[in-house]
Amino acid sequence: MLKVYHCDLHIHTCLSPCAELDMHPQALVARALEKNLDIIAVSDHNASANVPYVLAAAAGKNIRIVPAMEITTREEVHVLALLENLSALRELQALIDRHLFGKNDEDRFGVQAVVNERGEVEDINTQLLLGATDLSIDEIVAAIHRLEGLAIPAHIDRESFSVLGQLGFIDDNAHFDALEISGRTGLSRGRLRYPELDRYPFLTSSDAHFLRDIGTATSALLLEAPTFAEIRMALAGQNGRRIVE
Amino acid sequence: MKIEEIVQALGLDVKCAKDCLDREVTGGYTGDLLSDVMGNSKAGYIWITRQVHQNIVAVASLKEHSAIILINSSQPTAETMEKAEAEKIPIMVSDLPAFEISGKIYNLLTAKS
Ligand SMILES: [Zn+2]
Ligand SMILES: [Zn+2]
Numbered sequence: 362m363l364k365v366y367h368c369d370l371h372i373h374t375c376l377s378p379c380a381e382l383d384m385h386p387q388a389l390v391a392r393a394l395e396k397n398l399d400i401i402a403v404s405d406h407n408a409s410a411n412v413p414y415v416l417a418a419a420a421g422k423n424i425r426i427v428p429a430m431e432i433t434t435r436e437e438v439h440v441l442a443l444l445e446n447l448s449a450l451r452e453l454q455a456l457i458d459r460h461l462f463g464k465n466d467e468d469r470f471g472v473q474a475v476v477n478e479r480g481e482v483e484d485i486n487t488q489l490l491l492g493a494t495d496l497s498i499d500e501i502v503a504a505i506h507r508l509e510g511l512a513i514p515a516h517i518d519r520e521s522f523s524v525l526g527q528l529g530f531i532d533d534n535a536h537f538d539a540l541e542i543s544g545r546t547g548l549s550r551g552r553l554r555y556p557e558l559d560r561y562p563f564l565t566s567s568d569a570h571f572l573r574d575i576g577t578a579t580s581a582l583l584l585e586a587p588t589f590a591e592i593r594m595a596l597a598g599q600n601g602r603r604i605v606e
Numbered sequence: 607m608k609i610e611e612i613v614q615a616l617g618l619d620v621k622c623a624k625d626c627l628d629r630e631v632t633g634g635y636t637g638d639l640l641s642d643v644m645g646n647s648k649a650g651y652i653w654i655t656r657q658v659h660q661n662i663v664a665v666a667s668l669k670e671h672s673a674i675i676l677i678n679s680s681q682p683t684a685e686t687m688e689k690a691e692a693e694k695i696p697i698m699v700s701d702l703p704a705f706e707i708s709g710k711i712y713n714l715l716t717a718k719s
Binding site for chain 2: 435436437497498499520525526527528529530532
């Protein structure tokens, strides 16, 4: 039977330099449960080392974690990659690591902490995660699709780091699985503002960098079960699965 | 001033639409945010950018720019070259950064008038 699942498919952890340190896996999961979220995607900037710990923190709890990453393309567009499992995420991370350069400056950009499900710091990432990869948006989307993931340009309504801001428009040959509208604009205003994008499914997510932001923007997905295959069907509008607008 | 004269004066490497260099350059715009370029540039302008994605050709064509200059020796992608050839938008490459190439073109355009 189909039912509505409340999803927040864009949440950062304390691995993102711009996120607060309180965003560690255990606290993040606890907050998501408090907000009655059914499915969340954990997406750090060009990094993913906290995803396994979020999965561990959510083990046995009534919430589904989607492994994800928010990749910065060469054009400085943020693209969300949603993946089915950790092995796909590891492969994507290996590719990103080969194409991301520079060292983080903690004082200027913030700490990039890998924290386990018990709240213990495992590692400090020293890459310049706020930097851009040297892969084009088309190359990133192709890589995500090779790994059978979903490619979603993030916060297209924002001026900075958005596909519309950086690249002006979305051309007909693009192969995005959905477009993310930030919570500030919301789905209905997004539809009014972008009538030319009506062939795309729209998602709204919180893009939370702070615990209090988790679940402040969500998407309602009509699914049979909280699985990746069902999410894929909902974005494609197949078999009755869909995003409720 | 014609594109050809700017190419000669600054030693630019013309990548495509080589037969379209007789167009008049009426001004210039420097920017990497295509939304900003679409909003603020004008027909006849030469556009100076670091973006190499194929969308730059669509923007230049839509805004009727005279040509595109890529800075810091950035190379256009194969798709970008193909589109630029089809749309007859000359793309030139400079090894200079945006600040310097913009300054030089500004001087050329204002000296002439
Ligand atoms: Zn972003
Ligand atoms: Zn984000």
